[in-house]
Every structure is written in C-alpha cells, then in structure tokens.
Amino acid sequence: MYDAIIIGGGPAGLQAALTLGRMHRRTLLVDSGSYRNGTVRHAHNLLSNDGRDPAELRRIGRAEIAAYDSVEVLDAAVTAVTRVDDGLTVAVDGRLLHTSALILATGVADELPAIPGLAEHWGDTVANCPFCHGHEFAGRPVAVVNASPHAAALARMLEPVASEVFVVAPADVRAVAGTTEGLRLRLADGSSREVAGAFVAPAWTVRGEIVDALGLERQESGAVRTDPFGRTSVEGVYAVGDIAQPDHLPGPMFSLAAAIAGGQLAAAAVVQSLVAD
Numbered sequence: 001m002y003d004a005i006i007i008g009g010g011p012a013g014l015q016a017a018l019t020l021g022r023m024h025r026r027t028l029l030v031d032s033g034s035y036r037n038g039t040v041r042h043a044h045n046l047l048s049n050d051g052r053d054p055a056e057l058r059r060i061g062r063a064e065i066a067a068y069d070s071v072e073v074l075d076a077a078v079t080a081v082t083r084v085d086d087g088l089t090v091a092v093d094g095r096l097l098h099t100s101a102l103i104l105a106t107g108v109a110d111e112l113p114a115i116p117g118l119a120e121h122w123g124d125t126v127a128n129c130p131f132c133h134g135h136e137f138a139g140r141p142v143a144v145v146n147a148s149p150h151a152a153a154l155a156r157m158l159e160p161v162a163s164e165v166f167v168v169a170p171a172d173v174r175a176v177a178g179t180t181e182g183l184r185l186r187l188a189d190g191s192s193r194e195v196a197g198a199f200v201a202p203a204w205t206v207r208g209e210i211v212d213a214l215g216l217e218r219q220e221s222g223a224v225r226t227d228p229f230g231r232t233s234v235e236g237v238y239a240v241g242d243i244a245q246p247d248h249l250p251g252p253m254f255s256l257a258a259a260i261a262g263g264q265l266a267a268a269a270v271v272q273s274l275v276a277d
Contacts, residue, residue: 001098002026004270007078008105011256012241014061015263016103021068023271032077036107039123044132046256081210101270103238110202117176125197134161140196206243219245223252230266238266
C-alpha cells in the first residue's frame with residue numbers, strides 16, 4: 001500500500017515526489033517518458049535554471065529524489081486506475097498497486113496547425129509562450145501565426161521584444177522552412193516572410209484516459225477542475241501541472257514554475273489528508 005502514487009515525471013510530478021519524500025511517505029512515481037516539452041532544448045523563465053535543458057532538469061530532479069528512500073521511480077505507463085473501498089488501484093507494468101492518494105501529473109498533448117514544416121521547428125523557433133521563448137528573438141522580426149481573438153494581444157505583448165511583429169492566420173501560411181537566421185514563411189499570396197521565430201496557439205488536450213475513467217470534473221477549457229491544492233472532484237485524486245485548472249484561474253497555467261508549485265501544494269495536501277485519516 002502506497003501513501004501516494006504519482007503519474008507523470010515532469011516538473012509537477014517530480015516536485016510532488018520530492019515533497020512527499022521529505023515527509024517520509026511511501027511514494028511511487030510512474031513516468032511514461034512522454035513529455036510535452038520533449039522537443040525543447042532550453043527552458044526559460046524558471047528562477048536559477050533559466051535556459052537549462054528540460055531533460056537536464058528532469059535528470060537533476062530524479063537525482064534529488066533518489067536521496068529519499070521512501071520514494072520509488074518506475075519507468076512505465078499506467079494502463080488503468082480503479083477506485084476501491086480503501087483507496088485506488090493502479091495497473092502498471094503487469095502489477096496492481098494500491099494507494100491512498102493519486103496525483104495526476106500527466107500533462108497535455110499539443111496539436112499544431114496543419115502547416116507543412118511547422119512541427120519540425122516546434123520547441124525551437126516555433127513556440128507558443130512569449131514568457132518562455134520571446135526574449136530569444138529580441139531585436140528581430142517575429143510572426144504570430146494565429147487567427148484567434150487573442151492574436152492581437154499576443155502581438156502587443158511581443159512589441160517591446162521584437163523589431164517587428166507580423167500577424168498572419170494559419171490558413172494564409174502554405175509552408176514553413178528553416179533558415180540560418182530563423183524561419184521562412186511561404187504565404188498564400190505567393191510571397192514569403194523571413195522571421196526569427198513564430199508563435200502559434202496549438203489546440204491542446206488532456207492526456208485523458210485516466211481522467212475519463214475516474215469521471216473527474218472538467219473546466220470549460222477541458223482541464224481538470226481542482227481547488228488551489230490540486231484536489232479534484234473525486235476524493236483521493238489530485239491533478240497538477242498543465243492538466244489542472246483551479247476555479248480562480250481563467251485557464252490552466254502552462255509554465256514550469258506553476259507546475260512545480262502545483263506539485264508541492266498537492267503533495268502537502270496529501271500529507272495533511274493522511275494525517276486527518
């Protein structure tokens with residue numbers, strides 16, 4: 001019987017494991033090895049680690065967790081989660097494991113606009129967050145490939161950073177190719193535009209098989225509805241990181257710092273729940 005099983009080995013899951021380890025709670029971290037920022041080589045806007053490779057952040061996190069004997073790490077994918085009278089049962093690696101609490105840190109999956117060449121540069125010169133990747137294009141032209149009502153606001157946010165902001169709808173971009181200086185956008189009118197980088201707004205979905213199986217309540221955005229401590233609508237189940245959205249936020253917070261904070265808060269709530277029980 002585990003005090004907690006964490007599904008997901010990104011920043012939210014790693015921080016939850018670290019916090020539980022420091023409280024000597026028997027914890028299992030299950031990591032499928034699939035990460036939203038798997039194509040990113042430099043993560044930014046994270047204090048003391050600005051510019052570090054996300055893979056290196058995960059390696060450091062695992063090394064720190066290894067110092068706590070109560071935490072185990074399993075590289076595998078969870079196939080099912082079931083509620084039982086005394087908690088939850090998790091099916092993984094051919095075994096059925098029991099836990100008092102489940103922390104979901106499974107992240108989301110992005111679906112990029114269907115523009116040839118765009119996906120090849122995702123996480124490098126194509127990004128979605130100006131806070132995480134905008135400064136790297138400072139003083140050079142950038143494109144906002146976005147037809148949503150938020151495109152104009154994003155463009156204004158980038159104005160102090162870029163030398164020029166070019167806004168274009170995805171339907172008006174025929175192809176994207178890499179250059180020595182960034183990207184070349186081939187447009188529907190036959191012209192082309194060279195920019196240092198491009199910002200897009202991918203459609204995203206919660207990696208939701210477990211979410212759906214447990215019947216967790218969702219927000220209008222599609223994220224899992226939580227309270228500020230990551231508690232979901234199902235007792236004993238917590239959601240953290242990109243999949244979670246508390247009521248007081250207009251949407252999920254897609255950032256490393258927010259994911260780490262969410263993991264810590266949920267782990268603290270798990271410990272408090274165990275004490276109360």
